[in-house]
Amino acid sequence: MPEIHLQARNLSCSYGEFQALKPIDLALHAGELVVLAGPNGSGKTTLLACLSGLLRPTTGEVSLEGFDLYRDERQALPRLAFVPDVPVFYPELTAWEHLRVIALAHRVSEGFEARARELLGEFGLWEARHLFPHAYSRGMRLKLALALALIRPFSVLLLDEPTSALDIESTAILYEKLLALSTAQTAILLTTHDPHLAGQLHAKTWSIHAGILSIR
Amino acid sequence: MRKPGRSMPEFFRSADLRAVWLVRSRKLLSQLEFWLGLIGYDRQTRSFSSWIYLIYVFIFFSVWIFVVLVLLADFAGQALNALPFGSPLSAAVAVGGVAFIAAFLLELYSASRRSPFVFSEADATLLCLTPVDRRWVALAWFLGEWAARAPFLWAGAVVLGYACLEAQFPGELSAAGLPVYLLAGIRMLAIALPLHLAAQSLAWSVGAWRLGWKRDWPALRWMAPFLAILIVAAWTLSSLRSEVVFPAWAWGAAFPIRAGLGAAPLPSGIGLGLLWAAVGLSLLWAAARRMSLARAAQETREQEALQTALLFGATDLARELRQRQRLGAGKKPGRLPVRPGPAALVWKNAVQGLRSFSVDQFLPWLGILGLSLAIFQVPDWGARAWLSLLWILFVGGRSVSPLRRDLGRWWLLHQFPYSSEQLVFLDLGMPLVGVALTGGVALGLASWVGVAIPPLAGWLFFPGAVGAALAAVVDVLRQCRAGRLLAGSAPDRSLLSVLLGALALGIPGCVAWLLLAVLSLPAWLGISAMLAVCAGLDYGLYRWAGSLLRNVR
Numbered sequence: 001m002p003e004i005h006l007q008a009r010n011l012s013c014s015y016g017e018f019q020a021l022k023p024i025d026l027a028l029h030a031g032e033l034v035v036l037a038g039p040n041g042s043g044k045t046t047l048l049a050c051l052s053g054l055l056r057p058t059t060g061e062v063s064l065e066g067f068d069l070y071r072d073e074r075q076a077l078p079r080l081a082f083v084p085d086v087p088v089f090y091p092e093l094t095a096w097e098h099l100r101v102i103a104l105a106h107r108v109s110e111g112f113e114a115r116a117r118e119l120l121g122e123f124g125l126w127e128a129r130h131l132f133p134h135a136y137s138r139g140m141r142l143k144l145a146l147a148l149a150l151i152r153p154f155s156v157l158l159l160d161e162p163t164s165a166l167d168i169e170s171t172a173i174l175y176e177k178l179l180a181l182s183t184a185q186t187a188i189l190l191t192t193h194d195p196h197l198a199g200q201l202h203a204k205t206w207s208i209h210a211g212i213l214s215i216r
Numbered sequence: 217m218r219k220p221g222r223s224m225p226e227f228f229r230s231a232d233l234r235a236v237w238l239v240r241s242r243k244l245l246s247q248l249e250f251w252l253g254l255i256g257y258d259r260q261t262r263s264f265s266s267w268i269y270l271i272y273v274f275i276f277f278s279v280w281i282f283v284v285l286v287l288l289a290d291f292a293g294q295a296l297n298a299l300p301f302g303s304p305l306s307a308a309v310a311v312g313g314v315a316f317i318a319a320f321l322l323e324l325y326s327a328s329r330r331s332p333f334v335f336s337e338a339d340a341t342l343l344c345l346t347p348v349d350r351r352w353v354a355l356a357w358f359l360g361e362w363a364a365r366a367p368f369l370w371a372g373a374v375v376l377g378y379a380c381l382e383a384q385f386p387g388e389l390s391a392a393g394l395p396v397y398l399l400a401g402i403r404m405l406a407i408a409l410p411l412h413l414a415a416q417s418l419a420w421s422v423g424a425w426r427l428g429w430k431r432d433w434p435a436l437r438w439m440a441p442f443l444a445i446l447i448v449a450a451w452t453l454s455s456l457r458s459e460v461v462f463p464a465w466a467w468g469a470a471f472p473i474r475a476g477l478g479a480a481p482l483p484s485g486i487g488l489g490l491l492w493a494a495v496g497l498s499l500l501w502a503a504a505r506r507m508s509l510a511r512a513a514q515e516t517r518e519q520e521a522l523q524t525a526l527l528f529g530a531t532d533l534a535r536e537l538r539q540r541q542r543l544g545a546g547k548k549p550g551r552l553p554v555r556p557g558p559a560a561l562v563w564k565n566a567v568q569g570l571r572s573f574s575v576d577q578f579l580p581w582l583g584i585l586g587l588s589l590a591i592f593q594v595p596d597w598g599a600r601a602w603l604s605l606l607w608i609l610f611v612g613g614r615s616v617s618p619l620r621r622d623l624g625r626w627w628l629l630h631q632f633p634y635s636s637e638q639l640v641f642l643d644l645g646m647p648l649v650g651v652a653l654t655g656g657v658a659l660g661l662a663s664w665v666g667v668a669i670p671p672l673a674g675w676l677f678f679p680g681a682v683g684a685a686l687a688a689v690v691d692v693l694r695q696c697r698a699g700r701l702l703a704g705s706a707p708d709r710s711l712l713s714v715l716l717g718a719l720a721l722g723i724p725g726c727v728a729w730l731l732l733a734v735l736s737l738p739a740w741l742g743i744s745a746m747l748a749v750c751a752g753l754d755y756g757l758y759r760w761a762g763s764l765l766r767n768v769r
Contacts, residue, residue, distance in 0.1 A: 016698075043721055049698065049702070052627075052630060053630055054626055054627060054630055054698055054702060055698040055699075055702075055768070055769065056698070056766075056767050056768060056769045057769075063464075070766055070767070073634075073635040073636060073766065074633065074634065074635045074638075077632070077633045077634070078633035079629065081631070082627060082630065082631070084627045084702070087627065087628075088624070088625055088627070088628075088704045089625065089628065090564070090568060090621070090625055090628065091349075091539050091540055091543070092539065092543065092567060092568040092571040092572055093564065093567060093568065094546060094549070095545055096549060096568065097549065097564075100554065100560075100563070101560050101563065102562045102631050102632075104554060104555070104556045104557070104559075104560035104563075105556075105557070105558070105560040105561060105631075105632050105633060105634075106633055107557055108556075108557040109556045128546075130546045130547060130548055130549070131545055131546035132540070132543055132544075132545065132546060132547070134540045135545040135546060148628075148631065149631075215723075
């Protein structure tokens with residue numbers, strides 16, 4: 001059995017009286033690619049927010065390769081990359097500067113320019129690299145968020161509806177990247193409304209309804 | 217659209233006018249409802265008591281505004297007497313003339329750069345893509361904006377009327393003199409209305425004319441500065457040749473103002489003002505015929521969002537929208553050196569700080585400098601304590617700014633591989649260096665002017681600043697909710713930040729006072745104990761802030 005990269009135990013989340021996530025146990029192994037499906041309001045984004053540390057769960061704990069996301073932040077956070085469905089960027093930094101600051105914060109300095117050029121080129125953002133994100137379309141912003149995740153090393157990748165605003169070409173590139181990352185032992189969990197996505201990626205499907213996760 | 221042979225009443229009942237008015241009136245009504253809501257009046261409640269309340273509010277604010285204007289007129293009257301124009305009347309005419317010309321030039325400058333007609337997304341969809349008569353749209357938007365901007369100029373005109381009266385007949389305002397005062401205000405108001413209408417419509421007609429062309433006219437942007445230089449030069453030359461305050465060529469603007477101030481027949485002044493207004497509105501009507509509403513919407517969509525954000529008090533959003541306008545679409549990478557690791561976050565903050573620097577960002581630093589100087593200079597500890605509270609407020613506000621900016625990008629903040637404490641430290645670093653530098657400048661200035669700086673205040677300055685900054689951070693973080701942060705909205709400080717900052721500064725101060733003044737221990741011991749207590753409190757706040765950041769729910 002491959003090594004567990006992401007594990008959650010007794011994870012639940014409530015907004016006041018409303019329990020958005022019922023207690024959940026899950027494990028994501030190295031190289032595992034999982035598609036999380038569910039209707040609107042079922043708790044997909046809440047689960048991803050809890051797993052990525054954006055939202056402190058009401059109960060339970062999350063660990064990345066054995067490091068607790070809250071107690072061992074310094075060890076856990078470098079292992080995790082997250083791409084939200086509607087990313088918001090720093091208005092004062094250009095796309096290139098966003099990539100630069102994230103890469104350097106993760107001490108990726110050697111080969112940064114070549115890597116950034118490759119990523120931006122693949123997503124069709126190279127010509128627009130010196131533009132501020134507010135000059136980008138929604139799809140371009142999503143591509144920049146994907147590039148920000150991919151510019152640095154990680155072992156777990158969480159994506160919230162990554163194809164929602166992408167064109168066909170960029171979606172194909174993203175699939176290619178996800179499959180390559182999975183082969184390279186990265187654990188990937190992504191949410192979607194697309195019923196065919198799991199088949200296309202040969203991924204496992206987890207479904208969530210009214211905050212209850214079922215793992216098949 | 218108007219067909220030949222249609223009668224005038226039919227023309228005014230046209231479908232175009234109804235459509236335009238429907239859209240415009242909804243917007244104006246929603247703005248009116250917002251302001252009425254602010255004073256506690258609900259337009260939907262049509263009860264008798266709510267009408268009485270509205271009348272009460274109207275009377276209350278009328279009296280309040282009258283009193284404020286009279287108070288302002290007292291100062292303005294003294295200023296008119298001090299101006300070198302021979303008599304208060306001449307000075308008032310000059311001030312009024314300059315104010316109207318300046319209002320015209322500012323409107324012209326703005327209208328020649330960007331559409332003066334501001335359209336929202338909804339306006340753009342409803343009106344701009346339809347073949348509705350552009351002239352009606354121009355008129356409806358113009359009148360709405362004119363009415364919204366006019367009150368400040370009207371108030372200024374009324375103050376000028378009162379001030380002229382004050383300067384000519386100085387003395388206390390008595391009940392018998394009240395009608396004279398009111399009449400002076402009404403006279404000036406009757407003149408200000410058409411003059412302002414004329415100034416704004418003339419300027420907007422240039423904007424409407426610009427929007428009628430497919431290509432842009434960059435030279436048009438220089439029209440207002442060129443006119444300003446021309447007017448100043450002509451005025452200077454005229455005053456060098458003769459001692460007349462207003463040269464003959466400016467008679468058209470000066471005569472109505474003289475009439476408003478009671479130095480010329482009022483009906484003639486109003487007549488001339490109305491003539492100017494008719495000219496301005498006719499030019500606007502003519503220029504708007506070919507105006508492109510789609511272009512106007514494209515130019516002003518962000519401006520509309522900014523106005524809405526300001527109206528509803530969304531200051532962070534307004535600041536960001538202004539920032540976007542200032543930054544433009546893109547920028548080549550700067551030359552600021554950057555190193556891997558935590559320095560990258562410092563570099564990010566430095567780039568953000570440099571690119572978002574503006575006058576409103578600079579003023580708080582001046583405030584911190586001024587307050588630091590005042591704290592060193594005031595003779596007693598009571599006044600020093602009050603000034604320190606203000607200083608805590610300013611230092612907290614400046615220090616927490618980078619962290620708030622990062623909190624508004626919650627998902628991005630989690631891409632940095634640092635602990636919560638490290639993030640707090642890295643975001644506070646630059647502002648605290650700024651506060652230390654400001655304190656250094658204040659100390660230097662105080663020493664230079666020979667002020668004896670109290671040792672306690674000097675020693676407590678930097679650790680106290682750290683405490684004030686951390687207090688603000690704790691206050692902001694305790695209010696954070698993940699849902700709102702994910703939506704891009706970070707909370708602002710509350711009174712608790714001042715309270716915590718006062719404790720972080722006050723407790724070490726009290727310890728020092730106890731050891732030095734009460735127990736009469738050596739100075740080095742008292743100061744060391746004070747610094748130790750301060751460091752302990754700062755460390756406690758730092759850990760608290762880290763824990764709050766880690767546990768945002």
